[in-house]
Amino acid sequence: MPVPLWPAPEATAPVEAAVRLPGSKSVTNRALLLAALADGPGTVRLALRSRDTDLMAAALRSLGATLTSSEETVSGHDWHIVPGPVRGGVSIDVGLAGTVMRFVPPMAALATREVAFDGDPHARTRPMGPILAALRALGAEVTGDALPFTIRGPLSGGEVTLDASASSQLVSGLLLAAPRYDKGVTVRHSGPSVPSMPHIEMTVRMLRAAGVRVDDSEPDVWRVEPGPIAAGDLTVEPDLSNAAPFLAAALVTGGTVTIPGWPEETTQGGDALRELLPRMGAGVTRVSGDLRVTGGGHIEGVDADLHDVGELTPTIAALAALARSPSTLRGVAHLRGHETDRLAALATEINRLGGDVTETADGLVIRPRPLGAGTWHSYADHRMATAGAVIGLVVPGIQVEDISTTAKTLPEFARMWARMLGEGS
Structure with missing residues (x-):
């Protein structure tokens, strides 16, 4: 056709x-994932409603969170999120959304049953190898080095080195789920400079706003301590x-x-x-x-x-x-x-x-x-x-x-x- x-x-x-x-896609998808991992119900206000954010919402529902939405208004869209135990035995469509294909797998590694990922045809060519290798090194069972792939946890966390020169999302994905790992995570970047550093700064700021301890004082190293992610309300820019x-x-x-x-x-x-x-x-x-x-x-x-x-x-x-x-x-x-x-x-x-x-x-x-x-x-x-x-x-x-x-x-x-x-x- x-x-x-x-x-x-x-x-x-x-x-x-x-x-x-409308609201920022980058902030919306980070906020939805953090809310799904939080220690209680929360609300994401004035969120973007688009294909990428709908794919994120669907992925989080598949993994056990409950998301209900308000009606769309001229100013934006509100999501109410109730976290649930992260569950496996599901398949997730990432579409062509980098934030979904890279942020959700580290969350899925909290489940003890297998989670399958796939997406649009071109999504299968996007860089995924470093984050999947990192999840393997942290203890997850991962089949595949690009879409489609499967993940089975749980993993306890620890220290991992990866080359994030292809995308800052490779770092952000690991940091967002890290507080829920028993040992937290220390991520070390090794390779050419990480692009789009403001997006990692966004991730760090949002984690800290949710009460998570993050140390980024050493260049190209990010340490996230284990602990709760505080529930709350967030308004998207x-x-x-x-x-x-x-x-x-x-x-x-x-x-x-x-x-x-x-x-x-x-x-x-x-x-x-x-x-x-x-x-x-x-x-x-x-x-x-x-x-x-x-x-x-x-x-x-x-x-x-x-x-x-x-x-x-x-x-x-x-x-x-x-x-x-x-x-x-x-x-x-x-x-x-x-x-x-x-x-x-x-x-x-x-x-x-x-x-x-x-x-x-x-x-x-x-x-x-x-x-x-x-x-x-x-x-x-x-x-x-x-x-x-x-x-x-x-x-x-x-x-x-x-x-x-x-x-x-x-x-x-x-x-x-x-x-x-x-x-x-």
Whole structure:
């Protein structure tokens, strides 16, 4: 069956909009898992409801937790979670969600019966070997080194060394379940630098907020003490990475986009937009707790190390393709193991439209050229799809393949995009 094409709307005037974002996927899935392992019932408020978070909720239910949800509101979604004994004898679908495929197996290793994991076809190519080897070293029975695999516990914890250079989630997954292991866990990273360190900082902060003792004073070493995970209520921040295409629209069209409720302090990598976008020609201000981005009439190229904020690369690459000077994006070799090889995909799609992009070992060199109409392939990758929408604002005739893939983290993207452009209610 042919994949549907979405005609990317072209902006007819500078964008002037306030865009209210749903909750962070990264915070939501960490919060749901911690609540399922806590010492009593808890609530996760203003959570994101998307394919990735629904997969997490289904996985936690399979392992014995009870999750009930409120009705969706304009501000978000509330989950009430009652923990239960972690049980096995179940199969878990991880979809294409890195947080599910890497956070849930260490929890499943608390069960004494086998738990089977599988996911979407491309999920079987995503890096899983280091975390599965770590669980084996800690005492779990694990069959397989990638999806599909099975796990049987219990394990008591201890010290383990792994190479997490492919994904920070390999560390976070072990840390989140560690308080429930009899000996806790000490995780040592050995290898090239860990990407997306703000996501590990997010994990550590959320563990500490739940009363867990974590020592991260030694570089590349994280020690989690055994003990209870305190139940409570947590309110999820807006997803700042999902702000990227909307804020990029201000720069592309010379307009203004405001994101309400931008946190004053956060571990989300998307907060780096406050520093990156001014380097590309935007004006960025905070107004009464909101973030306001205004385009300056042109886009400047940028030389940027995105190692810690790789999820922003597709949007920054789209802006770079529309800039008036070249850009070099570095430090993101790990993006080859995401939903797709994002570096190859970005180079292919921009060049297909007439651009001039060269892949490097760890990034992209983008030399702006006039772009023309064509199909922008999404590769079942939500951030590729939104990057195509950004380019389509000023390049007529862009058709994005399978815009519905944005449901992974932003189910209402197409409607929100139209509303931002004044085309929807």
